[in-house]
Amino acid sequence: MTYIVTLTSPQMAENESDWLITERFTKGLPTGLETSEPGTRLALLVCDNRKHPANNSRREFSEHGRFITWVGSVQRFNTVGPVDRSITIEPMRRCPRPVPLDGPDGILASLSSTHRAHVEQALSGSAGHCGTAAWEALRKALLKAHPELAPYIEWLLANLTPVVFDVEDAADRAWQEQRDAAQSLTRVTDFPPSALSAWGRPASRDEPYLAGLIPDPVENSLIDHDVRAGLGSEAPRFDDWRGLGDVRCDIHVLEDSTGRRLEIVNVNATPVESRLGTDMIYYHHPTHSFVLVQYKRLASRGKEYRVNKQLLDQMDRLEQVAELSAKPARSHEWRLSQDSCFLKFAHWRDGAAPTSELAHGMYIPLSYARVLLDDDCTLGKKGGRIFSYERVGRYLVGSEFAELVKHGMVGTVGTSVEQLRDFGLQRAREGYSVMLGFETSEETPRARATRARSRSAKNRPKVNSYSPPASPQRKSDAPGS
Structure with a gap:
């Protein structure tokens, strides 16, 4: 009807x-x-x-x-x-x-x-x-x-009528994870998830999720007004990645009338059949802090993940991220722990249509994952290690994780944009689908906390959602090419 x-x-x-x-x-x-x-x-x-x-x-x-x-x-x-x-x-x-x-x-x-x-x-x-x-x-x-x-x-x-993903198809699995990562970015930044939810399968199986994004329609009168007000005038910080010859990069921007801006960068560099999984990286520029979530799929039936050498090697690599973090010197730099990387053990029901809700799963800080791997609770009958809801007694769910990130309670301290760019591009070239969110604003730490605690929809500023055109820069002129 x-x-x-x-x-x-x-x-x-x-x-x-x-x-x-x-x-x-x-x-x-x-x-x-x-x-x-x-x-x-x-x-x-x-x-x-x-x-x-x-x-x-x-x-x-x-x-x-x-x-x-x-x-x-x-x-x-x-x-x-x-x-x-x-x-x-x-x-x-x-x-x-x-x-x-x-x-x-x-x-x-x-x-x-x-x-x-x-x-x-x-x-x-x-x-x-x-x-x-x-x-x-x-x-x-x-x-x-x-x-x-x-x-x-x-x-x-x-x-x-969202596209129903086939969990047996490698491309659909990759897009499913990237969609969840994109929705996670809107959740931790309080931007509307509807801006990223209208989607159709891209022409190529190897393309990122954002390549299939159906643009949010905006009135021309509002666009004209916002351009005059300064919205949408800033070039994407990661625009040069779209000129690199060895990666595919798509960018979408969410920006509100207060000047707070989220640049979402979706990049990969390998065919989908050889891809290692999805990384969500969120960087909060005012506090020079980022958080990473590495997606791991739980088996649909038993909702369990059997630990293998690949996971252990990936955890070793992620632990190196902690070395980028400085010691907190100001109150807003204090964190609950030194963990800035999390594993999300997620599962999706076969044939389930996507929604604006995050995929069900366990968010586990990397240091806690190490403890679990040394605990008998994850020990399988044949000696292997298994992550599952039954074996992991405590974990974070999506809403809890989002609240910690919103309030700056987790993440690195004192990491630069250059470190973020190097790390994000490295992850893509290593074989991961990367969904990176880069937030800029003039908010003070107190203003950020006040906004995060507010539940009033009427006080929210208006948001623009758009995919900025790529610069006419030649590929040979792009940095890193």
Whole structure:
């Protein structure tokens, strides 16, 4: 089903400022409205401007009529009571310009009488829906008259119908891990995960996850304003990696109106069949600190990981990262331990569609992994060592790990950007898929902690999400080539 929510002009004006920040709206459904039929689960928000045209500040509503002003995804249905239900629309995007429904040039006039009657029925109350046939006719009319809506609909549908990964396929496994690493970066930095979730398989199996990212649509008016305000004007710190001949590098940027910026860099240098796994590296530039997570897949059935020489060698290499860290000299440099590297033993259900939630798994600090390998709890019947939920009594889950990183309680101390660049590129050339997040901001440690503790969505600044174009620099001119 495709849902249509109708608001009056004053109601629309009251909510729009919040929607630009929260990207979320919960709307009650009329009693008895059927919601079991499957469908697109798209939502169209309509401003009914027939009675109160003067109460809306947007110039586009100077005329009477009904206009589609926002589009979104119905992510969940909520049971309010024994009978009453509501839908939560998230994420939402404002249309580049309002789409008129009424009048000779309106969308309804281009529909057949049957489909127009179905859409009018959905418009008759505060919330309704139309079936598949009516939606297909409505979509065809929308895209013919307003082709600028195409990327919005494509992006929302990609969020609603995510690609299902095949855990038996090496490329899908790699993209699955990289997706989780990307979502982890948004989790520890408080940027919206929806900016990285719309995705389709890239043309090549060897390409990084970000190569298949479907761009988040943004209004041209907002882009123009943000460029004037200074957002989006800074060149990516890792732009030169896109000119290197031996790696594939894709970059996506999230930046909010306070100037806080997350540059996400997805790089690999080897064919997927010979890749060693995924690294997530998060670097917080104001404190010159980074955290690394090395992904390890638990077997789907027993949810266990049998330790081998490759893992032990990798742990030896990761322990060298601790040598990059200096001793804390200021209060915000203190850490719970010297651990800056973690192993994430993760598992995914076969055939499970991706969600914005992180993959279930155990986050284990490297020093704790060493203790576990010397403890009888990980000793197998034949003498080998095994990591599993049954054998590892204590571990961090995704939310706990994210909170530690957000508050700067784990990570290196005093590591430079140059060390980060050298280390990240080295990991890619050694055969890992690297998902690197580079955060810059003017936040003080106190301001960072205050933001991390805040649970109010209304106070969040607006975020831009974009893939910056590569510089015209020739490959032969790129550093390190």
